[in-house]
Amino acid sequence: MTDKQKEVIKCAYADLIGAYQSMQQQDYSIHDWEAHRLSIEEMEESFPEIIYHVPL
Numbered sequence: 001m002t003d004k005q006k007e008v009i010k011c012a013y014a015d016l017i018g019a020y021q022s023m024q025q026q027d028y029s030i031h032d033w034e035a036h037r038l039s040i041e042e043m044e045e046s047f048p049e050i051i052y053h054v055p056l
Contacts, residue, residue: 012039
């Protein structure tokens, strides 16, 4: 696994934690939802053999 792939996983993990915290606080406006879109794109680019493009 490359360093780039490891970084992409760390960022996606942070996005998941943030989404969970937003849900727990029931305040979805505090979360950076644009970061999720970026993480999705980075995951698709970094792991093309296991993650397929999903139109957003």
